[in-house]
Amino acid sequence: MNSSTLSYRLVATTALHRGDRQYQQDQVALLTHPRVKxxxxxxxxxxxxxxSGGRKASDQVLMTARQVFERYSVKDDDAQATLGQIVTEAHLVIKLTAISSEEEPHSTIAAFLVGPQRQCDVVHAGDSRVYHFRGADLVWRSKDHSYVQTLIDAGQLTEEEANVHPQSNLLTGCLGTFEDPPVSFKHIPELMVGDTIMACSDGLWHYFTSKEMGAIVSTLPPREASEMLINKARQRARGGGDNLSLSLVRVEALKDPLLASTPFSPLTPSSLYGQ
Structure with missing residues (x-):
């Protein structure tokens, strides 16, 4: 049977950990649409x-995302435009927050919107990433808006060299800056059974190759996979790790024959791992 005609469910998880930082400035969410299964x-x-500026900024991103997604009409609205609206509105709100505070709040964003026909749209700004795996194989990942990425694009650095570059955390743009943020989109026509889509912060992806990530998310259930990713990143950071966060959805075939006529099984409740 073709994977497009299989009955399926979306299995999801989120994970958040402070790492070795004094403050938690990452934020993560996985939201189900209030009206559309x-x-x-x-x-x-x-x-x-x-x-506190970083936490204020990431809080504003999530608050904006919730408000925009609640208004989103799957039938009438364009998914990419909706993601763009989240970025634009969050960027403006963060800039307004900066006016009334002594900090200079900024934030990255990495987000994916999965529709009822398994279509998926992605947006990101900064160096938080979105990964798309088919089984253990990387299909696509977002490209960072960072200084080292410009060196990679120019052929002056490899990705391995960029990871240990002294300016690896220097961004070329993000939300809350004076200039409008660089925004990149991606449309995935259909997620197949066995696919995983994952958004994560640099505190997580910095410690893994795409091959390692793919092996983990394809062989373990989503919650266990998120726990392994967090724990491995913590070990590899050796006491110097950043905040870590991820939001993950995997498409799985329904094994129960009684559910075979059901085109969609409810999203498994998301889990929060680590504070």
């Missing part, structure tokens, strides 16, 4: 800007 929004925001 099978429509979900996964989002990660990595805040920056002093003791």
């Amino acid at each position: 099978g429509c979900v929004l996964g989002i990660v925001a990595d805040g920056m800007g002093g003791k």
Whole structure:
């Protein structure tokens, strides 16, 4: 049977950990649409800007995402435009927050919107990433808006060299800056059974190759996979790790023959791992 005609369910998880930082400035969510079955929004925001500025920024990203997604009409609205609206509105709100505070709040964003026909749209700004795996194989990942990415694009660095570059955390744009953020989109026509879509902050992806990530998300249930990713990243950071966050959805075939006539099984409740 073709994977497009298989009955399926979306299995999801979120994970959040402070790492070795004094403050938690990442925020993560996985939202189910209030009116449409099978429509979900996964989002990660990595805040920056002093003791509380970064948390204010990432909070604003998630608050904006919830408000926009609640208004989103699957039938009438364009998914990419909706993701763009989240970025635009969050960027403006963060800039307004900066006016009334002494900090300079900024945030990245990485988000995916899965529709009821398994279509998926992605947006990101900064160096939080979205990965698309088919089984263990990487199909696509977002490209960072960072200084080292410009060096990679120019052929001056490999990805391995970029990971250990002294300016690897220097961004070329994000939300809350004076300039409009660089925004990149991706449309995936259909997620297949066995596919995983994951948004995560640099505190997580920095410690893994795409091959390692694919092996983990394809062989373990989503919650266990998220726990392994967090734990491995913590071990590899050796006491110097950043905040870590991820939002993950996997498409699985329904094994229960009694559910075979059901085109969609409800989203498994998301889990929060680590504080």
